[in-house]
Amino acid sequence: MELRERLQGGRPVVTGEVRSDSFADLKDRIHQAVISDLGPRLYNESLSATSLHEVVMADIRNRLAQERGLAIADRDRLVQEIADDTLGHGPIEPLLQDEAVTEVMVNGPADVWVERSGMLHKTPIRFTDEHHLRRIINKIVAQVGRRVDESSPMVDARLPDGSRVNAVLPPLSLTGPLLTIRKFSKQRWDLAGLVANNSLPSQAREFLEACIKAEMNVLISGGTGSGKTTLLNAMSASIPESERIVTIEDAAELRLHQAHVLRLEARPKNIEGQGEIPIRDLVRNSLRMRPDRIIVGEVRGAEALDMLQAMNTGHDGSLSTCHANTPRDAIARVESMVLMAGIDLPISAIRQQISRALDLLVQIERFGDGARKITSITEVQRMEGDTVTLQEVFEYQIDRTHTETGGSLVYTGLRPSSDKFAKHAIALPRFMDQHRFGPDRSGFGSDRSGGGLAERVADRVAAQTAAQAAQTVAAGARQLRVDGRRSTR
Numbered sequence: 001m002e003l004r005e006r007l008q009g010g011r012p013v014v015t016g017e018v019r020s021d022s023f024a025d026l027k028d029r030i031h032q033a034v035i036s037d038l039g040p041r042l043y044n045e046s047l048s049a050t051s052l053h054e055v056v057m058a059d060i061r062n063r064l065a066q067e068r069g070l071a072i073a074d075r076d077r078l079v080q081e082i083a084d085d086t087l088g089h090g091p092i093e094p095l096l097q098d099e100a101v102t103e104v105m106v107n108g109p110a111d112v113w114v115e116r117s118g119m120l121h122k123t124p125i126r127f128t129d130e131h132h133l134r135r136i137i138n139k140i141v142a143q144v145g146r147r148v149d150e151s152s153p154m155v156d157a158r159l160p161d162g163s164r165v166n167a168v169l170p171p172l173s174l175t176g177p178l179l180t181i182r183k184f185s186k187q188r189w190d191l192a193g194l195v196a197n198n199s200l201p202s203q204a205r206e207f208l209e210a211c212i213k214a215e216m217n218v219l220i221s222g223g224t225g226s227g228k229t230t231l232l233n234a235m236s237a238s239i240p241e242s243e244r245i246v247t248i249e250d251a252a253e254l255r256l257h258q259a260h261v262l263r264l265e266a267r268p269k270n271i272e273g274q275g276e277i278p279i280r281d282l283v284r285n286s287l288r289m290r291p292d293r294i295i296v297g298e299v300r301g302a303e304a305l306d307m308l309q310a311m312n313t314g315h316d317g318s319l320s321t322c323h324a325n326t327p328r329d330a331i332a333r334v335e336s337m338v339l340m341a342g343i344d345l346p347i348s349a350i351r352q353q354i355s356r357a358l359d360l361l362v363q364i365e366r367f368g369d370g371a372r373k374i375t376s377i378t379e380v381q382r383m384e385g386d387t388v389t390l391q392e393v394f395e396y397q398i399d400r401t402h403t404e405t406g407g408s409l410v411y412t413g414l415r416p417s418s419d420k421f422a423k424h425a426i427a428l429p430r431f432m433d434q435h436r437f438g439p440d441r442s443g444f445g446s447d448r449s450g451g452g453l454a455e456r457v458a459d460r461v462a463a464q465t466a467a468q469a470a471q472t473v474a475a476g477a478r479q480l481r482v483d484g485r486r487s488t489r
Contacts, residue, residue, distance in 0.1 A: 023078060024128045030063050030078075031085050056086050090136040091125045092181075096163070099186060103225070106179035109133050118370015133177045137167045140179075146268065156268075158251045161186070165251075182225070184253060189230055190237040199227070199364075200374040204394050204409055206429040207377065208362070212238040214426040215293075215317035216359035216418060221330035226364050227372040228321040229253055229297065235319060235362075236295060243317075246286040248279055249297035262289060279303045280341075283310065296320040304337035311357035316420070327361040327378040331388050334358075348386050355380060355388045359418055367406065374409055379416045391417070 038059060047055070060082050064075050084093040095104050095114055103115035109127035113120055127133040141148050141157045148155040153169040162184035169177050187193070191205045200208075211218065212235055220235075222228045236256050239245060244260045252265045264286065267277040279296065280303035286294050287310060294315055296307055299322045311318050322337075324330035331354060338350050363376035375396035381389040391414055398407040415432050 023074070026067065027078060027082055027085070028128065028132075030060060031082050033063060034059055034082070034086055053083070053087060057083055060086075085136075089140065090132065091127055092136070095123070095125065096159070096181070096183065102183055102185075104179075104181040104183070106133065106177075108176045108178075115370075118366060118372070130176050133179070134169070137169075137177055137179055140165055141167065147271065152271075156251050158253065159184070162253050162255060164253060184255075185230070188237070188255060188257065189234040191234050194231070194234055194374075199231075199372055201409055203411055203429065203431055204374060204377060207393065207432075208235060209238045210421065210426050210428060211360055212236075212317070213240070214418070214420040214424045216420055217311045217316060217318050217357055218320075218360045218362060219299075219330060219334070219358055220319070220321040220362045220364065221324035221327065221333075222321075222364040223323065223325065223366065226366045228364060230372075231362065231364055231374070232295070232297070232319055232321055239293060239317070243292035244290060245293050245295060246289055246291040247295045247297065248282045248286060250279060250300070252297075254295065254297060256295075262291075280306055283307055286310075287313075287315070291315060293317040293319070298322065299334070299337060301337055302341035304334050305341040305343065308334070308338065308353045308357040312353060324363075327363050327376055327390055327392075330361050330363075331380075331390075351386065351388050352383055355383050359420065361390070369406075371406075377409075379418065381417060 034056065038056065057079060060079050061075075064070065064078060070078070081091070084090055089096060092104055092106065092112065095101050095112075098114075100116050101114045102118075105113040105115075105120075106127075107113065109130055109132065112123045112125045112127075114123055115121075127136070137148060140159065141155050143160065144157045146155050146157050148167050148169060150169065150171070153172045155165075155167050157165040157167070159165060159181070164182040164184070166180045167178065191200070191208060194200050195202050195205050218235065220228050220231055233254060233256075236245075236254070239256075239258060241258050241260075243258070244262070245256060245258055246262045246264065247254045247256065248264045248266075250266050252263055254263070264282045266279045266282060267275065269276040278301075280301070283294070283296065283303050283306040294307070294310055295318065296303065297320075299307060299320050304322075307318070307320060322330055322333050324333045331351075334354055335347065335350050338345070338353075358380045361376070361378040361380060362374060363378070364372060365375045366372050373396070374394075376392060377394035379391045379393055381391055383389070392412055393414055393416055394409050395412050396407055397410050411431065415428065420426075421428055
């Protein structure tokens, strides 16, 4: 058996051949010849990426020079396409190099889509056939020591730059191999960059930076593709350089630039169904690594219990993300994930742990126009009965006078009650001391002087008392009408 056959594991029998490219057979033949001849040199670590690229390009040009009837333009295009197949990721390599593309979705050999600025666009890019697509998928997952085939038809992996990869093969996929790549941005976002991108206002940035420095435990929630990991990266940039950070992920995506960062990645089962190391085990092990902060890329299951226990045992300043539509839903999600640990705990005990472990919930959403914005910053407070009380510090308000802007995140006027700011000698942003509600309750009213917390709370309590009194009067009037009708009868 030749080297190329061992690398590819044999060519599977596939259906739905695409082969609309008139040069498909030529490209396949030269690609196989390059792999067979260069063989081990393709994986020689002593060769730099530039040297290897030059060797492969020269070999491809020599082989194409022996083919007759090729135009110069076709020959140059074939050189690049065969090189992408050999060293890169085939036809989608230009998409992965395009910084404007944030996601690549391959629904089949002839159906490739991309996401640009939050919107989906179909591309003319095509794979030769299903075998070609599966070869690229196998190459991607092999780079991180994982496998995908009919016995294990689903896989999560990553590219060398941190981009997240998901692949699904038949028989789970009824339309052939599926490949989804969520690209890792080469630009390292921080909170200042999110302000410039209109994802959050400058006041919210000041508050979040103060929360990170005060070592508040933060949970970021949002839907799929809403930007949770990007926000987590941005917030982690505010962590002081002197702290020891442990990151735990299912597929490594976080890129922290502090000096003392330890990166852990979960491991799936091997071909024998053994060797799995889940995130939960990594969270437990991280407690023995003397971390100042623990960052869990995404909480999806029973590891939520270990994360809460870590937050409640002196590991303040931890950050994580989860899937949820609202801050209240995020609390419910954490509850359900703790129950997945298989430990028989009463709901009241779980909620008590949540209220003591989490300090802040940050909600992020993706809008219809592709924009990703923070829509709520909520403080987790004490328990009242069996309910975890939440206080929204920033809320998203729709601008009905300028519908083209949609809305914005505004300060509600409520100061956070956490004692961690005083404990770490972190001053709250000045606008929280100077704030007073405006006529539209947006926090940008004409009267910005005075208006302390006691006055704002008193105003709100008075308004609630008046509303309750009005409801009582209305209920009394209804009861009088009912009594009157009964007496008439």
